[in-house]
Amino acid sequence: MTSNPSPGTPGLPRVPTAIPGLDEVIGGGFLKSGVYMVQGTPGAGKTILANQISFTLAAAGKPVVYVTMLAESHARLMQHMSAFSFFDESLVPEPVYYVSAFNALRNGGLPGVVNLLRGEMRTHKAQLLVLDGLVMAANAAASDESLKLFISDIQAHSTLTGCTTLLLASDDADRPVSAEHTMVDGILSLRECRLGPRRERTLDVVKFRGSSTLRGAHSFRIGASGITVYPRLESARRDSPDAAIKSCGLSTGIAGLDHLIEIGGYPQGSVTVLSGYSGSGKTSIGLHFLARATADEPGLFFGFYESPEFLLQISRSLGVDLQPLVDAGVLHFVWQPYGENLLDELAARLLESIRHTGAKRVFIDGLGGFAAATAYEARDGGFLASLANELRRSGATSLITAENTSAERSSFPLSTPTMSALCDNIIRLDVQIERSVQHRMWIGKVRNSRYDLRVRDLVLTATGLEVVDCATSVDSTTAKDRTNE
Known part of the structure; x- marks a missing residue:
């Protein structure tokens, strides 16, 4: 479970956590024999994080000693952990060994706890030590110096034995833990933030010696499998994607629209925004684009509004039945209900779907689904620019619908800087009422x-959308023939 040394830390092997997203944030895992503090408010997820790492390492045959500073038995702790898929009762008491340091602290103070830790680490040949309840040690310390000495003793034994150590500390205890912050090799801070009526859990790397990390707050979710971290998109990827955009066209799926663009379609590898208000034809144009999906150019629909079943019905009414493409495995639908989604989770799901399916034609319907996600308002253009860069880097040609709430032609659904950062191409749509709609x-x-x-x-x-001269369409097409999104 120990990886090769990272380029920036020669000779120091890594201990990957195997928690989705976390190793990317901390540069590949903890450094072997390092001492790290995991701090946060009660309920932020510290104990879940430590147990998830512990059972993952234990499943790979790495001995773990999990020490609590509580007087109660570990039965309730394991009962809570049993709700997660990472928990395996057969790994207790070996290679995951739980022990309480409460009596050692009460009878022998911090030196008594150090002796307990040394003994258990030596007896079980631990490769990971977790000390849950550091604040109890801080409260028992006679001074900051004695607390620093306690941390120093743990560091010395971790280095001697090659054991990586996690210290779990609560932020809002009666006595804040601060003396040891300068001594540990890294600090991870877990938070639960209020964003209007919503709440979002975040992880922040406050300190991490010997490693390049992704700075800032990264959202995470606690689910049935434990914790999943979603690295903040703006900090996770920085390389320029411009080389991915080609000067050859990929058919839009509408012959008349292809003819309006000299290269015969959207530039391959580019991002196109379909801008218009509701009912102007955005989804219809996107479905035509996906109707050209093949084994060499797989398609992906990523949406928030209509279900895949309903979209397939719409495609049939448009004259471009997509069901055969779904049956052939060349067109895929990823749908998530519109609501309280995490912004980086949506981005991760989209990019992983592109990678997994090999999609070359991607239709995202629509931008409003991202805008409704937690934290979008604070990130806006930076997030969209990073997402667009990742779409280009994937090699896919992407369409994104952007809802315009105004019927005015000149208005944009996004600010001009945001629109410029997001898209390479813009298709504008409108509905006018003259002799007909x-x-x-x-x-x-x-x-x-x-x-x-x-x-x-x-x-x-009857055979799909056509792009025609305005005068021709008014004379030859009735209102009932027109597209309706």
Whole structure:
């Protein structure tokens, strides 16, 4: 379970946590024989995090000693942990050994606890030591110096035995733990933050010696499998993706729209925003794009609103039945209900779906699903720019719908800097009422290609959408033939 040394820390092997996302945040895992503090408010997830790491290491045959500073038995602790899939009762008492240091602290003070730790680490040949309840030791310390000496003794024995140590500390105890902050090799801070009526759990690497880490707050979720960390997208990836955009076109799925762009479609590897208000035809254009999916160009629909079943019904009414593509395994749907999603969890799910399916045609319907997620308001353009970069880097050609709440042509659903950071191409959609309801479209921007600037009508025929001259559509097409998103 120990990895090779990282480039920045020659000779210091890693101990991966195997907690999804956490190793990416801390640069590959804890350093072997390091001493780390995990601090946070009660209920933030410290004990779950430590037990998840413990059982993961134990499952790989690594002995673990888990020490609590409580007087009560460990039966209740294990009862709580048994709700998670990482818990395996057969690993207790070996290789996961639970022991209480309460009596050692009461009878012998901090030196008594040190003696207990040394004895248990030696007896069980521990490769991971967890001390749950550091605040009890801090309260028992006669001075800051005695607490520092306690931490120093733990560090010395960890180095001697090659054992990695986690110290769990609560933030809001009667006596704040601070004397040892300068002594430990790293500090992870767990928080539960209030964002309006919502709450979000976050993890922050306050300190980490000998390693490059992803700074800032990273959201995490506690579920049936334990903790999953979602590295903040803006900090996780920085490489330039511009080389991924090609000067050749990928068909839009609508012949008339292909003809308006000199290279015959969206530039491969680019991000296109379909901008318009509700009912203007955004989803219809996206479904036509996916209708061209093949084994060489798999398609992915990532959406928040309509279910896959309903979207398949819509595709049939548009004249581009997508069901055969689903049956052939070349088109995939990923749908999550609109609501209280975590922003980075959505991004991770999207990017993993692209990677897993090998999708080359990606349709995201729509931007509002991300905007409704927790923490979007504080991150906005930075998040969208990072997401767009990752979409380009994936090699996929992506379409994203952006809902415009105004019927004014000149208005954008996003600020100009945000729109510029997000997209390479813009398709604008509108609905006008003249002699009939008319769905109109024009190209606002295309990267790497010339394009036709004229406004055209979007017309629904028996075989799908067509892009036609406005005058032609008014004369030859009735209102009932027009596209309806």
